[in-house]
Amino acid sequence: MIRLHFFKTNFMETYLQGIIRQALIEIGVEENQIPPVKIEKPRDPSHGDAATNVAMLLAKTLKKNPRSIAEQIVSKIQPDSGKVKAAEIAGPGFINFRYADYFIYSELNTILDKGGDYGKSVENKGQKCLLEFVSANPTGPLTVGHGRNAVLGDTVARLLEWTGARVQREYYFNNAGRQMRMLGLSVQARYLQELGQPTEFPEGGYEGAYIGDIAKELVNEYGDALLNQEDEKVFKEKAEAVIFDDIQKTLKRMNIVMDSFFNENTLYEDGSIQKVIDVLREKGLAFDEDGAVWFKTTEFGKDQDTVLVKSTGEPTYRLPDIAYHANKLERGFDLCLDIFGADHIDTYPDVMNGIEVLGYDKNKVEVLVYQFVTLVKDGKPFKMSTRKANFVTLDELMDEVGEDVTRFFFLMRSPNTHLEFDVNQAKEAGEKNPVFYLQYAHARIKSILRKVAELEKFDAKADLTLLNHTAEISLIKKLMNFPDAVSNAAGSREPHRLITYLNELAQGFTSFYHDCRIIGEEKNLMHARILLAEATARVISNGLGILGINAPERM
RNA sequence: GCGCCCGUAGCUCAACUGGACAGAGCAACUGCCUUCUAAGCAGUAGGUUUCAGGUUCAAGUCCUGACGGGCGUACCA
Numbered sequence: 001m002i003r004l005h006f007f008k009t010n011f012m013e014t015y016l017q018g019i020i021r022q023a024l025i026e027i028g029v030e031e032n033q034i035p036p037v038k039i040e041k042p043r044d045p046s047h048g049d050a051a052t053n054v055a056m057l058l059a060k061t062l063k064k065n066p067r068s069i070a071e072q073i074v075s076k077i078q079p080d081s082g083k084v085k086a087a088e089i090a091g092p093g094f095i096n097f098r099y100a101d102y103f104i105y106s107e108l109n110t111i112l113d114k115g116g117d118y119g120k121s122v123e124n125k126g127q128k129c130l131l132e133f134v135s136a137n138p139t140g141p142l143t144v145g146h147g148r149n150a151v152l153g154d155t156v157a158r159l160l161e162w163t164g165a166r167v168q169r170e171y172y173f174n175n176a177g178r179q180m181r182m183l184g185l186s187v188q189a190r191y192l193q194e195l196g197q198p199t200e201f202p203e204g205g206y207e208g209a210y211i212g213d214i215a216k217e218l219v220n221e222y223g224d225a226l227l228n229q230e231d232e233k234v235f236k237e238k239a240e241a242v243i244f245d246d247i248q249k250t251l252k253r254m255n256i257v258m259d260s261f262f263n264e265n266t267l268y269e270d271g272s273i274q275k276v277i278d279v280l281r282e283k284g285l286a287f288d289e290d291g292a293v294w295f296k297t298t299e300f301g302k303d304q305d306t307v308l309v310k311s312t313g314e315p316t317y318r319l320p321d322i323a324y325h326a327n328k329l330e331r332g333f334d335l336c337l338d339i340f341g342a343d344h345i346d347t348y349p350d351v352m353n354g355i356e357v358l359g360y361d362k363n364k365v366e367v368l369v370y371q372f373v374t375l376v377k378d379g380k381p382f383k384m385s386t387r388k389a390n391f392v393t394l395d396e397l398m399d400e401v402g403e404d405v406t407r408f409f410f411l412m413r414s415p416n417t418h419l420e421f422d423v424n425q426a427k428e429a430g431e432k433n434p435v436f437y438l439q440y441a442h443a444r445i446k447s448i449l450r451k452v453a454e455l456e457k458f459d460a461k462a463d464l465t466l467l468n469h470t471a472e473i474s475l476i477k478k479l480m481n482f483p484d485a486v487s488n489a490a491g492s493r494e495p496h497r498l499i500t501y502l503n504e505l506a507q508g509f510t511s512f513y514h515d516c517r518i519i520g521e522e523k524n525l526m527h528a529r530i531l532l533a534e535a536t537a538r539v540i541s542n543g544l545g546i547l548g549i550n551a552p553e554r555m
Numbered sequence: 556g557c558g559c560c561c562g563u564a565g566c567u568c569a570a571c572u573g574g575a576c577a578g579a580g581c582a583a584c585u586g587c588c589u590u591c592u593a594a595g596c597a598g599u600a601g602g603u604u605u606c607a608g609g610u611u612c613a614a615g616u617c618c619u620g621a622c623g624g625g626c627g628u629a630c631c632a
Contacts, residue, residue, distance in 0.1 A: 517590080
């Protein structure tokens with residue numbers, strides 16, 4: 001049997017495109033009149049497995065009605081019976097194809113052969129990607145707000161890896177600046193209070209309980225030896241170390257491991273910040289006014305110029321951002337993807353313009369923007385502010401609802417829409433919780449396979465053509481869509497599409513489970529169904545793996 | 556004021572990037588556990604896709620304009 005491993009879905013698509021183009025030429029359509037032949041899969045299974053709309057696209061140029069064009073095309077098509085059954089015309093002029101049985105069963109074999117690799121593609125083969133995400137400064141524990149960023153970033157990374165890319169996960173941070181000084185001062189104040197010194201807590205300081213914990217640690221370590229520190233440096237450094245450690249633990253708990261950490265400070269040390277200003281000045285795009293250095297963003301259509309260096313001599317965050325992105329491109333990545341919250345969106349055009357002026361290809365930089373998360377508890381939104389003690393940390397959230405559920409909920413919705421994280425629904429250990437539906441389907445299959453293994457040995461080969469029940473056929477077809485679902489989610493950077501797919505798959509399995517027994521059926525049929533069940537478990541666990549969620553053996 | 560995002564079932568959201576009859580999950584109602592996991596299944600009900608125009612064979616999807624919501628619009632990050 002010829003294996004279609006490396007062409008797979010695309011193989012069928014290019015095949016259909018080929019025979020359609022051939023037919024078009026045969027009926028006398030000029031080469032340059034042929035529109036792009038798009039193959040799509042109909043929503044409604046009764047419309048077949050693949051369809052094209054070329055006839056409708058040609059209606060205008062050929063000045064004929066689409067159905068008659070479709071008829072002409074179909075009359076010239078002689079499909080390979082090993083791949084598709086005859087083409088049909090439907091609706092306003094769609095040409096629908098149905099997969100041949102042989103093709104479907106051979107695809108099922110492919111799934112079983114490829115196993116844990118099924119769904120991987122080569123479309124981004126050789127691409128080097130830098131995915132920057134989280135990038136929270138170490139001023140406090142990761143909160144729910146960071147959670148969406150972290151999970152989205154990591155999952156998009158996994159998706160890109162499945163399409164063949166090499167992805168480096170990078171965390172960008174700044175441990176200098178006012179924020180961090182304030183952090184140090186806050187710890188210092190708590191330290192002094194801890195030792196009974198009358199102290200005023202700094203205005204706008206960090207009030208979270210974790211600050212007090214760090215102070216206590218310092219007391220344990222140093223006693224009162226730090227009473228007469230002139231500045232907050234020791235406190236800041238301690239806080240940074242503790243908090244960073246904490247952040248990494250939280251990430252690890254969420255199944256996220258960074259490949260690199262990039263400190264903003266590097267950009268000052270190696271002079272690249274200065275270089276940005278120099279080049280912008282040289283090109284007449286930076287100028288001095290009121291003691292500050294400005295970026296002439298009005299040149300790019302903004303209604304205001306933008307400050308790069310404040311009159312205090314301190315740069316705004318835009319300047320290092322530009323230098324940082326230049327640095328990324330300098331490192332030779334083909335794609336630099338940033339995960340940004342909606343509140344940061346305004347810096348993006350400045351960065352793009354900046355790096356373009358510096359002579360880099362801004363098409364290599366891409367930003368995935370996600371909207372905010374609202375925690376909902378008991379039907380009420382839970383308002384959070386980072387600086388006040390009033391926030392829910394990611395760890396607390398995971399303590400409450402679990403790691404898998406947390407990841408799933410952050411991924412469930414399109415990045416582009418507000419995410420309402422319903423804690424009550426997430427905590428529900430049962431029916432109301434959409435995560436378990438997927439895991440349950442997987443556990444169920446595994447349970448059956450365990451039972452089967454106790455009964456008898458069977459060889460890996462089986463007569464798959466025995467799988468001809470409606471539920472079986474549509475389950476196999478669903479499995480066949482997995483690679484598309486992966487590359488779709490990867491291409492659009494929208495993991496929720498994969499979740500939608502997996503839900504449909506799990507539904508497909510459950511109706512198979514409902515209609516078709518495995519244990520107790522005639523031996524050959526049982527064997528065939530075991531393979532189908534195995535393939536399904538495989539695809540579910542591959543899919544959940546991409547989402548960074550466990551596929552449990554039993555529940 | 557200006558810029559970006561959003562508006563789809565009572566609620567939370569999908570809709571494969573312009574395709575065929577707009578779909579799920581909660582919530583509501585009706586059934587189903589001596590048979591491989593009922594964390595499940597089958598069914599009922601729920602819609603003028605905010606409104607008004609436009610583009611075309613075809614619009615929830617694209618363009619214009621209203622209306623409503625979120626975010627941004629700092630010499631804060």
